[in-house]
Amino acid sequence: MPNRLAHETSPYLLQHAENPVDWWPWSPEAFDEARRRGVPVLLSVGYSSCHWCHVMAHESFEDGPTAGFLNEHFVSVKVDREERPDIDAVYMEAVQAATGQGGWPMTVFLTPEAEPFYFGTYFPPAPKHGMPSFRQVLEGVKVAWTDRREEVGEVAGRIVRDLSERTLAFGVPTSEDGGPAAPQPPTVEDPHRALMGLTRDFDAVRGGFGGAPKFPPSMTLEFLLRHQARTGSAAALQMAEATCEAMARGGIYDQLGGGFARYSVDASWVVPHFEKMLYDNALLCRVYAHLWRATGSELARRVALETADFLVREMRTEQGGFASALDADSAVPGDGSGKHVEGAYYVWTPAQLREVLGEQDAALAAAHFGVTEDGTFEEGASVLQLPDTEQLMEAGKIASVRARLLAAREERPRPGRDDKVVAAWNGLAIAALAETGAYFDRPDLVQAATDAADLLVRTHMDWHARLFRTSLDGVAGSHAGVLEDYADVAEGFLALSGVTGEGVWVDFAGLLLDTVLVHFTAPNGTLYDTADDAEALIRRPQDPTDNATPSGWTAAAGALLSYAAYTGSSPHREAAERALGVVRVLGPKAPRFISWGLAVTEALLDGPREVAVVGPHDHPATGELHRTALLSTAPGLVVAVGEPPSGAEGEQVEVPLLAGRSLVDARPAAYVCRHFTCDAPTADPKTLEEQLTGQQ
Template sequence: MTLPARNLLAEEASPYLQQHSDNPVHWRAWSPAALAEAKESGRPILLSIGYAACHWCHVMAHESFENDTVAAVMNRLFVNIKVDREERPDIDQIYMAALHAMGEQGGWPLTMFLTPDGKPFWGGTYFPREARYGRPGFIQVLEAVDKAWREKQQSLAESADGLTAHVEQRLAGAKGKAVLDRDTLADLAGRIDGMIDRDLGGLSGAPKFPNAPFMHSLWLSWLRDGQTAHRDAVLLSLEKMLAGGIYDHVGGGLSRYSTDAEWLVPHFEKMLYDNAQLVRMCNWAFAATGNDLFRIRIEETVAWLLREMRVDGGAFAASLDADSEGEEGLFYTWRQEEVEVALGDDATSFFRHFELAAPHGWEGKPIIRQSEAQQRQGVADYAEIAPLKAKLLAAREKRIRPGRDSKALTDWNGLMIAALAEAGRSLARPDWIEAAAKAFAHIVAAGKDDRLPHSMLGAKKLFPALSSDYAAMTNAAVALFEATGDPAYSDHAKRFIDQLDRWYQDSEKTGYYLTASDSGDVLIRIRGDVDEAIPSATSQIIEALVGLSSLTGDPDLWEKAWTTAEHAMGRATQQAYGQAGIVNACALALEPLKLVIIDKPDSSSLVPVANRNPDPRRIDIVVPVGAETNRPLLPGGVLPPTDRPGAWFCTGQACLPVVTDSAELEKLLRRG
């Protein structure tokens, strides 16, 4: 079939694709129809992958895709397909892996040239319209690719076949299972620890990302093996990034990464997933240290989330853009006189606690940050500076806001729902748990034929979901069950796993694919093993299976979790660092922790102890004294008595004697 010779993105559910609907380029969304058009025309595909908050995606759009001359060349030579990587991470991972296999560094926008049947033969990332930065101009690239395709089509097709086979082996292949042992996590954590910047936190060098999967590895190493150096590396990293410009000191929330080694100049886009993981990490850090810095940053970040990121129905938007009025960071940065106008006589107090910094080469206004001493003092003086932040926030609200990508992604929402439920328990914020429950209900209600969507934008929904969606929502359901005790959440979790098994499990029942079995528009059906800024789909699946099997005591579910973990580890051993999430999840499978508490709901002494001592390895189940329904099984099929308060703490298949004293339980749950 031949699609209309015009841009077809206006009706798409992705704000990123809609941003390109006025381009003179004849963009198509990724679809069977677009792929069929390429095959019928014999023209290669120009695939452009990006996302709404991506600064360099905007630059390339303004320079090239909005330019009539560039668009004319694109329309004449290629079938042009635009993909939102957040809507289709499966497609993004395939072609990003192909770019890496070519020896190129990845990033977005991703610009790939494909054969008419979708196989990659050449690519890059950002190309300027005119040659600069050591890169050729985009028209020059387009014409060179066209010339190569016309003159060397056979050899390019053979190269594309080989490259596709390589990517399939890496992303979809089976490597056999590996024995799960304690040394794997210890080895990974030791190698990550060797990469830590001891002065500035995070990994050495620049740019600096929060890198939650690596931080998780270090935290698990401390919890399990008592490696205090690994705990301290996480705490240092959190403290440094929370003082830097990567953290929004006025409005709360974390930007995606820092362009420098000091956490000062971020790419100012704010992603839902980064902030979900920040809330979780700060919750663990606050429990471990009692440092109010972490509590304050959780409260500020959740306030930002509920103020700026909620969409109709209660779910959460994907991201906020870096740019406003055509300038990166303009919304978030301040000149000294702007602060002084907003605060008046209080500006002196503000500048005791914060500084404005503008590094060499930065063309925008200065960025708010804190020194180490200012951060400590700011925690002590928070009652004094909170009203000043509120005044600056009110002044900032009058500015032209960055764009918001308002699509709700199921897996990212699952991460945030779990984080909100956990932090709500720890910090005694039932309103946060309620917000998590509302988001969860909205996503479940958006389902069709008992299947979840991957993405929602108003009434528009993208089906089918990915395996990461079912895993993240299972983990969210377990977290909400722990927070509320409502068995409806465990029922939801069971149904999610049933759907995961039906649509994503491999034929040998050793693991899961990222895409559903009825997803017919992918070149390769990949596993979803590789971490990005968030843990991989496979790692989230293992965590979900382990958590739900602990919750239910279902031995078949536990066997499935163990088999999935063994085979995932067999694949992960082929990678150096890209699959930390799998190692972390397998560590949970090795030593799952379960805490069953029987207590009086109106005068509980044991439940608050569990709430203020969160542990990512542990599933908590609370049952009212006297209850006979929904009584959880202890390992070995033992039912705990419910006639009096008590707590049973279990590791794997072994449970300690019942604990009835809150101080004793506190001692048991705290890592000394």
């Protein structure tokens, strides 16, 4: 019989709707039930494409005796971390503080007052590798709750007090009266010191930073490209190019269908963890497009376009948004058992190549993609790579082989897809697709970005400029947006306006950012991850560090800065500068965990530059000036394009940056500005390019 999750909209929660565990969604009613029964709460947090979440579900939550014990002695609450990042953040902080590590599934035991007292992640069904079994954990917690309730309460209270007394890692400066002072914006020395730290962590042999496992450092790469554009640093560009090439040639990149897996389990980018996340691919699509813009790299162009095409082909929903993720696991082709194995959809054996391509082409493909009899993955299968810098097959043959393999792969059982539309990640996708479409003359990609933006306005945004975090099948969920939703959606809208010239997207971004200033900003300029009127948890989350995506804090700084450049708004620029104060402390210490903040800092230090292009929208010269501006590598540059003023009394322009701009000798013109102070306008694209390439 379905449990209470059957009425939820989260695909992750629905995966557990048929479990024998009597799950509750996170709700006051669940904790009321725990108080009524006098039992603790098991909080289990995961997400739909999480491999070990699936493993623990099969081993424990689908097991009748385990479920029976849970139902008798606990109230069990299941949370989708992608739907409720606030809950995930608060309890993950407690898990990491107590155990020194974290991950998903996250397993936390709570009092009926939602206070945590015991923590873990994945627990196996039987003891192994020094870990107790899940049943042992449950029995131990039950005994402690029954026999030592007062001690459990003291532990829980101490944990909550410790969390509430924690300050931000970088520290908030104090004023002369001892109160919180406004953080100071970063200087030119801060990104330089961060670059030195990245140089020490850089893997000069295999690309990337640190050792295994390796995650795509998309935000770090964006910082490096912006730093090189502002300063001319050869070291920054070399690290970015080497890392992008290593990833693009490795198994972490889908050599047939485009798109990147979540991470590589090894240090050489060979064997991925196969789940594909929307946010990774949106961020990396934009990075590779920006790398092409900076260098003209053919590899970067191909990867940017293939990743964009992957997003539209594989991740787009019927409503025009983008789904959250593709699972790592799928059924083994031709097996018939229904058993799901990680990577089964993506890997190949030599025999499988021969079956699809024939002997001769299979031999070429095996050499080209690094497929060997021993394999790079399990049971003799190989992850496709491009291990050699020299092409082994001519372009026509490569295209034919890839098309045939891709068609054959389409016949395999597909990985599951989490169709949940997350506002923040769709904002990232809008920015990536709009810019990639503009750079490579792909209006279909720009249209896909516009469709997603329309969905966010129609479905996720209410009349008070408040966002819902998620939607499914065109219906908004009930959970409030968090800071990253407002920031990333605003970022996407501003990028879309720069490409399309439609000022309404600047207006929508302004509404969202005004909500950030009112509901997410502390008096000293620091930012909270949840609004001041959001559901109260045991701690209001506040984290400036970037992880798999830009933190809400640094993303808000970037969007606020860009919006100020479009509108001349001093309050928005000042808010961005205060938010970037965190970069002064964290940049030199932990540059990989504040990389988006460093990228935004590069924009701040460069201006950012503002380009107003004025001319009839269908005039070729307007289009040429607009394209020249979009292809500039100036960090954080904003572009507005619009019709020349008609001269009518009381005429309003859509974007303030265009106000007062006129044609030059009756020809379309471009104005390059900083803080709304402009150079002489030009009608010549070459001159515009020269104005935009000067380094600060």
